Amino acid sequence: MTPAVTTGALLARLLRDPSRGERVMHVEHVPAREGRPVPWPAWVPPLLVDRLRLQGVTEPWEHQAHAAELAHDGRHVVVSTGTASGKSLAYQLPVLSRLLEDEGATALYLSPTKALAHDQLRAVRALHLTQVRAATLDGDTPREDRDWVRRFAGLVLTNPDMLHRSLLPRHSDWSRLLRNLRYVVVDECHTYRGVFGSHVAQVLRRLRRVCDRYGAEPVFVLASATVSDPEGSASRLTGLPVVPVSSDASPRGATAFALWEPPLQDAYAGEHGAPVRRSATAEAADLLADLVVENARSLAFVRSRRGAEAVALGARRALLESVPELADRVAAYRAGYLPEERRALEARLQSGDLLGLATTNALELGLDVSGLDAVVLTGWPGTVSSVWQQAGRAGRAGQEALAVLVARDDPLDTYLVHHPQALFGRPVEATVLDPSNPYVLGPHLCCAAAELPLTEEDLALFGETAEEVLADLVERGLLRKRPRGWFWTSRERPDADLRGVGGPPVRLVEAATGRLLGTVDHSSAHSQAHTGAVYLHQGASYVVEALDLDEAVALVRADEPDYSTSARDVTEITVVEPLRSQAFAGVTLTFGTVDVTHQVVAYLKKRLGSGEVLGEEPLDLPPRQLRTRAVWYTVAPELLESVGLGWTAQPGALHAAEHAAIGLLPLFATCDRWDIGGVSTALSADTGLATVFVYDGHQGGAGFAERAYADAAAWLTATRDAIAACECAGGCPSCVQSPKCGNGNEPLDKDGAVRLLDVVLASGLGAS
Numbered sequence: 155m156t157p158a159v160t161t162g163a164l165l166a167r168l169l170r171d172p173s174r175g176e177r178v179m180h181v182e183h184v185p186a187r188e189g190r191p192v193p194w195p196a197w198v199p200p201l202l203v204d205r206l207r208l209q210g211v212t213e214p215w216e217h218q219a220h221a222a223e224l225a226h227d228g229r230h231v232v233v234s235t236g237t238a239s240g241k242s243l244a245y246q247l248p249v250l251s252r253l254l255e256d257e258g259a260t261a262l263y264l265s266p267t268k269a270l271a272h273d274q275l276r277a278v279r280a281l282h283l284t285q286v287r288a289a290t291l292d293g294d295t296p297r298e299d300r301d302w303v304r305r306f307a308g309l310v311l312t313n314p315d316m317l318h319r320s321l322l323p324r325h326s327d328w329s330r331l332l333r334n335l336r337y338v339v340v341d342e343c344h345t346y347r348g349v350f351g352s353h354v355a356q357v358l359r360r361l362r363r364v365c366d367r368y369g370a371e372p373v374f375v376l377a378s379a380t381v382s383d384p385e386g387s388a389s390r391l392t393g394l395p396v397v398p399v400s401s402d403a404s405p406r407g408a409t410a411f412a413l414w415e416p417p418l419q420d421a422y423a424g425e426h427g428a429p430v431r432r433s434a435t436a437e438a439a440d441l442l443a444d445l446v447v448e449n450a451r452s453l454a455f456v457r458s459r460r461g462a463e464a465v466a467l468g469a470r471r472a473l474l475e476s477v478p479e480l481a482d483r484v485a486a487y488r489a490g491y492l493p494e495e496r497r498a499l500e501a502r503l504q505s506g507d508l509l510g511l512a513t514t515n516a517l518e519l520g521l522d523v524s525g526l527d528a529v530v531l532t533g534w535p536g537t538v539s540s541v542w543q544q545a546g547r548a549g550r551a552g553q554e555a556l557a558v559l560v561a562r563d564d565p566l567d568t569y570l571v572h573h574p575q576a577l578f579g580r581p582v583e584a585t586v587l588d589p590s591n592p593y594v595l596g597p598h599l600c601c602a603a604a605e606l607p608l609t610e611e612d613l614a615l616f617g618e619t620a621e622e623v624l625a626d627l628v629e630r631g632l633l634r635k636r637p638r639g640w641f642w643t644s645r646e647r648p649d650a651d652l653r654g655v656g657g658p659p660v661r662l663v664e665a666a667t668g669r670l671l672g673t674v675d676h677s678s679a680h681s682q683a684h685t686g687a688v689y690l691h692q693g694a695s696y697v698v699e700a701l702d703l704d705e706a707v708a709l710v711r712a713d714e715p716d717y718s719t720s721a722r723d724v725t726e727i728t729v730v731e732p733l734r735s736q737a738f739a740g741v742t743l744t745f746g747t748v749d750v751t752h753q754v755v756a757y758l759k760k761r762l763g764s765g766e767v768l769g770e771e772p773l774d775l776p777p778r779q780l781r782t783r784a785v786w787y788t789v790a791p792e793l794l795e796s797v798g799l800g801w802t803a804q805p806g807a808l809h810a811a812e813h814a815a816i817g818l819l820p821l822f823a824t825c826d827r828w829d830i831g832g833v834s835t836a837l838s839a840d841t842g843l844a845t846v847f848v849y850d851g852h853q854g855g856a857g858f859a860e861r862a863y864a865d866a867a868a869w870l871t872a873t874r875d876a877i878a879a880c881e882c883a884g885g886c887p888s889c890v891q892s893p894k895c896g897n898g899n900e901p902l903d904k905d906g907a908v909r910l911l912d913v914v915l916a917s918g919l920g921a922s
């Protein structure tokens with residue numbers, strides 16, 4: 155048994171060295187929360203209550219019962235509460251109650267991954283309800299099992315891809331399931347975002363349409379991580395009014411959450427002599443070693459497998475110097491291990507035999523440990539909800555746990571460690587998608603017409619752009635109008651690729667073995683899978699030997715060079731049509747359609763660990779054309795001059811503000827900084843003014859720019875604060891330098907960007 159460790163002791167130990175104490179920007183004491191149990195709803199059959207009690211669920215938490223009541227009453231509902239708050243019970247109660255009472259009723263459960271569907275199946279089977287015939291349906295389901303599911307299953311656990319590819323096109327085979335469909339559960343619905351989310355939104359509309367023809371009108375129950383505006387996202391995803399339940403009534407242990415910023419180093423210089431921070435990986439390794447010395451069972455999350463190994467190795471090395479007998483109690487947890495090996499590591503950590511474990515973020519969901527003393531997050535994991543997911547691994551009953559977020563050198567991490575409210579206050583990140591994207595909608599209208607002819611009434615279901623997109627499909631000869639509606643006339647089945655738009659996905663193939671590792675969507679291939687790129691796939695590192703765009707193949711080899719790569723692109727943008735606009739004193743903010751031409755021209759190599767720039771390699775890739783959505787703001791010349799930004803100073807200030815704005819948008823819209831791009835210019839041919847554009851990097855747009863427009867005041871305030879918070883003198887990767895800048899990060903004016911954003915926000919935009 156591990157002796158008790160107190161967070162106070164841990165923190166004190168970490169801060170004992172004053173030079174390190176300065177790296178702690180903030181400590182938030184997240185208090186424990188008492189659970190609020192309520193009685194079982196009266197309509198839940200006693201059998202189900204008994205079986206749940208046998209599983210240790212004595213009573214539901216208030217939010218579970220509330221969501222279950224709403225669904226039982228026929229209201230569409232989204233439960234948006236924390237990790238481990240028991241969202242499953244919220245849909246199990248109405249769904250299983252119904253299936254127990256009505257032998258013919260059916261329900262669909264959709265999850266983003268096969269593994270999660272299998273987990274849920276295990277959970278339902280553990281209740282031993284023989285009347286509930288539950289089964290999974292995915293690409294691996296053998297044919298004979300599939301027949302059984304089709305004919306007999308009451309609860310079908312599947313995924314949007316199967317709906318799209320198998321169930322909807324062959325709906326008459328599935329008529330029993332569809333006619334009796336009472337509930338559709340959409341689990342982890344925050345993962346349906348961007349282009350993928352927009353596709354899934356259309357698949358759900360197709361499902362609703364087909365159900366309607368079979369006379370069924372299922373109730374949707376969605377489960378989401380804690381995000382801003384869950385009802386808005388859930389309504390967009392389903393096209394239905396959805397009631398949110400977001401008051402978490404499950405108990406939680408107390409956590410001390412420290413925000414940690416690595417120091418600037420003197421030894422290395424980055425681009426244009428910019429200072430470079432000590433890497434988050436090196437800091438995390440030291441932290442893990444310190445925690446092990448304190449006998450704290452700790453887990454470190456790292457982005458790549460290589461990074462996880464570097465953290466484990468660094469911690470061992472530090473221990474060999476200080477307390478050598480502890481060095482063997484640190485390990486790395488990785489994808490390559492067999493399940494038995496992983497379970498063994500988990501068990502050793504749980505028992506305290508192993509004290510420090512470093513793992514990749516990719517394995518987060520598969521990891522089975524909890525109740526640890528401390529968790530170290532090496533860099534922002536991509537969304538605020540995953541921060542809580544990871545931090546939630548720490549915490550034992552009656553004792554405060556420790557979580558540390560170590561910032562990487564980019565503007566978003568910098569902002570978070572200096573602005574704790576963004577993490578600990580009300581959630582600001584929203585799950586963003588755009589079902590009206592014509593490039594997404596078009597293929598789904600074809601699929602829908604092939605399933606059942608499209609009628610006038612159907613158009614309302616597919617949204618306001620449906621009419622226009624339909625007219626285009628008719629003109630292109632893909633659909634034909636007949637008295638009973640629009641028909642798909644080709645012999646071949648139409649298809650839509652749920653993972654992308656604007657071209658076939660590029661396959662990643664291991665050159666030596668011919669093994670297919672996965673795919674990268676066409677629009678990301680230029681920047682992520684170009685020749686020479688270091689590509690991370692599920693935490694493992696590969697180098698791209700050659701990208702063949704005609705064949706849509708990238709040949710890769712497993713390799714772990716001591717550098718990372720980032721593609722640099724140059725962009726031109728023209729305004730096609732402003733859609734929404736707001737004018738302030740000297741500043742105009744607009745959301746609209748744009749044409750973007752961008753070209754990946756080179757890539758930059760940066761040494762892992764130190765962040766030192768090793769060089770830049772040119773690339774020969776064709777330009778890409780996109781019609782997409784953008785948000786842009788213009789600033790009047792008088793306003794710029796009033797803060798000392800004359801003609802020659804403007805480009806650097808606008809450019810720096812553009813870079814940081816791109817870096818910060820992922821905090822508000824669930825996107826990656828590689829999903830968006832920007833252009834800044836002191837004199838735009840379209841607006842005739844100094845202008846900063848930020849655009850969606852996907853054909854037709856994915857909702858990111860729209861979200862930026864809707865929350866521009868908060869987004870630009872955060873951008874301004876991130877730049878101002880960075881202690882560097884003239885701009886660095888933690889504030890205004892961008893790894894993807896096609897202009898080699900020139901010109902950049904850090905102070906000018908702060909003054910620029912100050913006048914923009916003072917124009918009235920900041921108050922909107």
Ligand SMILES: [Zn+2]
Nearest residue numbers: 880882886889
């Ligand atoms: Zn800086």
Ligand SMILES: [Zn+2]
Nearest residue numbers: 895896897899
């Ligand atoms: Zn740039």
